[in-house]
Amino acid sequence: ATFSVVMRCLSRGQTHRLKRCVLHMQTNIRALSNFNNRGSFLPIQIYTPSRHIDVVCLFSSTPNRLQSQPQQPPILSNSPLQSERASVDVSTPTDTTKKDESESDDKSKNDKKKDSWWRGKNSWRLGLIFIGGTLTAWAVGLVSIWGAPELDPEGKEIQDEFSDMPSLIAHLRRTWKEMNIFKKKIQDPSRDKLLPDPLKYPYIQPPYTLVIELTGVLIHPDWTYGTGWRFKKRPGIDYFLRQIGPPLYEVVIYSSESGMTADPLVNHLDPQGYVMYRLYRDATRYMNGHHVKDLSCLNRDMARIIMLDCNPESVKLQPQNSLVLKKWTGEDNDRTLIDLAHFLETIAVSGVDDIRAVLEYYSQFDDPLSAFKDNQRKLQEEEEARVKLVKDTVSKKSWLSGFTNRR
Known part of the structure; x- marks a missing residue:
C-alpha cells in the first residue's frame, strides 16, 4: 500500500507532499495475512488532495504460504494527516470483514467443543475417572x-x-x-497330602513311585495357523508305560499344566490305565515365577520316589530324587522312552533300597541314559568274560579228570 501511494504521488508530481504522506502512513501488517487464498485482488481506496479516488489493487503473490495462516478480517489502520489539504483513508470492504469474523467465531466455537474436558483429545480424563471409580x-x-x-x-x-x-x-x-x-x-499345594495312604494287603502296593511330567517328556505341544493346538505322542510311550507300570512302579502324572488341559490328554495317552494318580498345577508350589513340584507332599517314602522332568527349576526342592532329561521337541526317531524303560526296570528288579544314590550318580552325566547304556555294555562284557572263564575252568577240570580216570 505504501508503494502504491508513492507511485501515485510521483506520477502526479506531488513530490513535495511525498515525505509527509509516507511518514503518516500506518498500515496493519496483520491485514496482509487475510488475502484470499485463491490469489484474488484486495481493493483499497486512497483519497489524494486532488479529491480523485484511486483504486489500488494488491495481488497476493504467495497464496500457498498464506493458506496455512488463520483467516482474520483485513484492517488497514492509518493516522490522519496533520495537513488539511491531504488525507489518506485506507479501508476494506465491510462484507468481507463480517464474513471472516463469522467464520473465525464458528471455528473457535468448534475448537472449544472438540477440546472440552470429556471429548476429543481430553477423553482420556473420562477413562481415568471411570477406572478410578471402578477400582x-x-x-x-x-x-x-x-x-x-x-x-x-x-x-x-x-x-x-x-x-x-x-x-x-x-x-x-x-x-x-x-x-x-x-x-x-x-x-502352596492345594492339600498337605497329595496322594492317599499306600494300599494295604490284600491289595498290591508297588514298591517304587514314579512321578512323570507330561509336557516335554511324554508329549510335545505344537501350534499352527491352520490346525491350532495339537499334541504329539512321544515314540515308544505305549511300550514305556507297559514296562514300568504296576506292579513295578506306582505311576503318577505330576504336571505344571492345568487340569482342564492335561486330563483329556492323559486319558488319550493311557487307555489301559497304567497311570494310578494325576496331579496338576494346583498341586505345585509357586516359587519365583515357577511351578515347583514338592515330593514331600506325596505321602510316600522319599527313598523310593523317582521324578522325571525336563525343567531343572521344577525339581529344585528335591534334586536328589529327580532325573532331568532333555526336552523332547517332536523328533520321530527318538528312543529315549525305550532306554528309560530299561533303566527303570533294572532299578526295580535290582531291589534298590534307596534310589537317591543311583540317581545322584547318573545325574552327574550330561546324558544319564547314555551313561547307563555304557555301564550296561561294560557289565555285559564282564559277565560274558566271567561266563567264558567259568566254561574254560570247567572244561579243563573235565579234561584232567578224564585223563586221571584213564590211568
Whole structure:
C-alpha cells in the first residue's frame, strides 16, 4: 500500500507532499495475512488532495504460504494527516470483514467443543475417572466383605485380635490378613497330602513311585495357523508305560499344566490305565515365577520316589530324587522312552533300597541314559568274560579228570 501511494504521488508530481504522506502512513501488517487464498485482488481506496479516488489493487503473490495462516478480517489502520489539504483513508470492504469474523467465531466455537474436558483429545480424563471409580468401588467392596468380623450361628460377632481396634482399622487389618491367606493358598499345594495312604494287603502296593511330567517328556505341544493346538505322542510311550507300570512302579502324572488341559490328554495317552494318580498345577508350589513340584507332599517314602522332568527349576526342592532329561521337541526317531524303560526296570528288579544314590550318580552325566547304556555294555562284557572263564575252568577240570580216570 505504501508503494502504491508513492507511485501515485510521483506520477502526479506531488513530490513535495511525498515525505509527509509516507511518514503518516500506518498500515496493519496483520491485514496482509487475510488475502484470499485463491490469489484474488484486495481493493483499497486512497483519497489524494486532488479529491480523485484511486483504486489500488494488491495481488497476493504467495497464496500457498498464506493458506496455512488463520483467516482474520483485513484492517488497514492509518493516522490522519496533520495537513488539511491531504488525507489518506485506507479501508476494506465491510462484507468481507463480517464474513471472516463469522467464520473465525464458528471455528473457535468448534475448537472449544472438540477440546472440552470429556471429548476429543481430553477423553482420556473420562477413562481415568471411570477406572478410578471402578477400582475404588472394588476396594470398598473387598474391605466390607473380607474385613467384616465372623459371626456365630446366633449372629453374634466372634471376638478376634482386631476386635479392640477402631472399626475402620479392624476392617483393614482383617482384609490384609485374608489377602495373605489367599496368596498362600495360590502359592502352596492345594492339600498337605497329595496322594492317599499306600494300599494295604490284600491289595498290591508297588514298591517304587514314579512321578512323570507330561509336557516335554511324554508329549510335545505344537501350534499352527491352520490346525491350532495339537499334541504329539512321544515314540515308544505305549511300550514305556507297559514296562514300568504296576506292579513295578506306582505311576503318577505330576504336571505344571492345568487340569482342564492335561486330563483329556492323559486319558488319550493311557487307555489301559497304567497311570494310578494325576496331579496338576494346583498341586505345585509357586516359587519365583515357577511351578515347583514338592515330593514331600506325596505321602510316600522319599527313598523310593523317582521324578522325571525336563525343567531343572521344577525339581529344585528335591534334586536328589529327580532325573532331568532333555526336552523332547517332536523328533520321530527318538528312543529315549525305550532306554528309560530299561533303566527303570533294572532299578526295580535290582531291589534298590534307596534310589537317591543311583540317581545322584547318573545325574552327574550330561546324558544319564547314555551313561547307563555304557555301564550296561561294560557289565555285559564282564559277565560274558566271567561266563567264558567259568566254561574254560570247567572244561579243563573235565579234561584232567578224564585223563586221571584213564590211568
